[in-house]
Amino acid sequence: MILYDKRQLLLEPPLEQVILGDQKRLEVQTYARWRIADPLQFYQSLRSLDQANMQLGQLVSSSLRKELGQVSLPTLLSPDRVTVVAKIQAEVLARARSMGVEFSEVRFRKADLPLETSQAIYERMKSERQREAKELRAQGAQWAQQIQSKADKDKLAILSEAQRSAKITRGQGDASANQILSQAFGHDARFYHLYRSLQTYRQALAGSGPTLFLSPDAEFLRDLKTGPGHALQK
Structure with missing residues (x-):
């Protein structure tokens, strides 16, 4: 007689790299909770827990690659990722049923861009920020030049008016002095x-x-x- 534990069991497949629908690479690690629903079917299909962990891990990986291969990275970063996870879980449930296994949960534990991809994105973002900063500095220099040019023109106008007023005042003073002296x-x-x-x-x-x-x-x-x-x- 073989006894099986019918409690919820944890499945933790290893980290794997998948290609998304937009050809971007993503490093994904999942976890799942499952139980033996039909001991006879389980024995006929998988026999042992070790064999079950191996085959169920392959099943989750296969479903994961299939669904993620149809979506883009922006989709996974949006609320639509809930729908993607639901599709993966539905496929795993359907395929595992014939093995006497019932999945209650399939989730992402980790989903990151590969290091080289992350570095490339970082460099691109850095380049864009540097370009934007250069444009802002150029605009600032142009505005400063315009302000300085206007200030110089205003200065010349003020000096010219002051000199004209001083000349008129001196002329009036000289005329008054000459009149008094005369x-x-x-x-x-x-x-x-x-x-x-x-x-x-x-x-x-x-x-x-x-x-x-x-x-x-x-x-x-x-x-x-x-x-x-x-x-x-x-």
Whole structure:
């Protein structure tokens, strides 16, 4: 007499690489829960648990490859993967029934891109980010140049307006000064003489020009010696 355990058993097939419908490779590991539903059929088909684990693992792998070979990676990354898993489980259930086995669950334990594929995707994403960063820097440089150009134009316009206003103000000031001097000189010729002398002193004595050697009795120094009062009384 052979006794079989009718409790739920765990099946853990090894990690395997499958090709998806979009020709991408995926490393997949599944797990399943099953039990012996018909001991006689199980004995006739599989005989032992070791044989059952081997053949049921092949059955799950075959169903897995069949279904995943019809879907793309984006599908597996979307909510539609639930439908894919349900199809795998339905096929496993149907094929295992004739062996006296009943599956209660078939699930993905792990699903990853192969290392070389992951690296290629990473490099592509890195290249895209670098390209986007380069474009953003170029746009930033262009905007900065436009802002600087506008600032330079505004600066020139402001300076030009300031110079024009200053020129007008100086002209108005010179005109007012000339008018005042003209009126003053017209009434007092001695004041005009004193003013011209002071202007001459200012030009001759200002700055660090050549040194002048003059006699104390020089006509040039007369008003400095006598003072403005004497010049106006003459």
